[in-house]
Amino acid sequence: MTQAAPTTLADLRSEIDRIDAAMHGLLMERSQIIETLIAIKKTQVSGSAFRPGREADMMKRLALRHQGLLPLDTVESIWRIIIATFTFVQANYSVHADISGGDAAMRDSARFHFGFTVPFVTHEDARAVIAAVADSAGDLGIFRMDLGASAGVWWRDLIGPAQPKIIARLPFIERPDHPAGTPVYCIAKPLTDAAVREIVLYAARVERWSEQLRHGLAQHLAEVSASAADGSHLALLVAASGETPVDAIRSALEPAGLKELTEIGSHAARFAFKSVR
Numbered sequence: 001m002t003q004a005a006p007t008t009l010a011d012l013r014s015e016i017d018r019i020d021a022a023m024h025g026l027l028m029e030r031s032q033i034i035e036t037l038i039a040i041k042k043t044q045v046s047g048s049a050f051r052p053g054r055e056a057d058m059m060k061r062l063a064l065r066h067q068g069l070l071p072l073d074t075v076e077s078i079w080r081i082i083i084a085t086f087t088f089v090q091a092n093y094s095v096h097a098d099i100s101g102g103d104a105a106m107r108d109s110a111r112f113h114f115g116f117t118v119p120f121v122t123h124e125d126a127r128a129v130i131a132a133v134a135d136s137a138g139d140l141g142i143f144r145m146d147l148g149a150s151a152g153v154w155w156r157d158l159i160g161p162a163q164p165k166i167i168a169r170l171p172f173i174e175r176p177d178h179p180a181g182t183p184v185y186c187i188a189k190p191l192t193d194a195a196v197r198e199i200v201l202y203a204a205r206v207e208r209w210s211e212q213l214r215h216g217l218a219q220h221l222a223e224v225s226a227s228a229a230d231g232s233h234l235a236l237l238v239a240a241s242g243e244t245p246v247d248a249i250r251s252a253l254e255p256a257g258l259k260e261l262t263e264i265g266s267h268a269a270r271f272a273f274k275s276v277r
């Protein structure tokens with residue numbers, strides 16, 4: 001009986017070299033698709049190549065099929081960089097961040113989700129981020145979701161058909177020990193045909209807070225994501241299931257003295273990942 005030769009370090013390293021060359025080859029092959037894809041997506045016309053629904057779906061499938069020694073954090077960050085950079089080569093963009101709640105967490109989030117090739121531009125408040133995105137062809141903006149009432153009605157400038165809209169909530173894969181886990185909203189100029197509408201966001205203005213309001217919204221799969229004083233009124237950022245008709249949201253807010261209700265974006269449903277190990 002012939003025995004297999006013992007595996008040497010040199011053998012294992014040549015296996016690794018073979019795999020690395022294959023992975024690099026596949027990445028270069030992936031990039032060849034982009035030229036045709038630009039023509040099909042008409043990216044130059046729409047300004048932005050970002051397709052958040054497709055990305056959320058890809059990240060979810062990645063997490064579901066992942067197994068073995070390699071941490072999910074690593075795989076997720078590698079794919080985020082691949083996807084964000086491939087989007088960048090279709091149409092260059094920058095990521096503008098509101099760092100009023102601290103630079104480190106926003107920088108970690110931007111680098112994790114968009115890599116280092118995509119420029120990271122800091123701003124001292126949300127208004128400046130929204131203005132920068134509005135002035136650009138296809139840039140993105142990010143804000144912490146937990147800015148708190150002192151940040152004011154930061155979502156106000158998203159109101160209006162031509163104004164930037166919320167297009168994603170990051171991270172796509174949620175878990176308690178996420179290495180860049182600060183929950184952020186991501187904005188872009190309106191994506192028209194490309195928006196994913198599993199969760200729809202509304203800017204609302206009511207006369208006063210009422211507990212009934214929270215209960216009414218919950219009955220229609222909706223919740224208050226942020227709130228802040230707006231003169232003598234109260235401004236709310238409401239997140240609702242895309243299945244909930246706008247009239248149901250309107251009725252839930254009516255008892256609080258609803259003054260205004262406007263859609264300001266939408267994003268993919270949250271995907272919470274539980275490790276099986």
Ligand SMILES: C=C(O[C@@H]1C=C(C(=O)O)C=C[C@H]1O)C(=O)O
Nearest residue numbers: 049050051054055082083086087
């Ligand atoms: C390639 C596309 O464009 C972007 C880049 C993606 C990728 O590299 O996989 C995925 C979605 C888009 O944000 C696409 O629309 O499929």
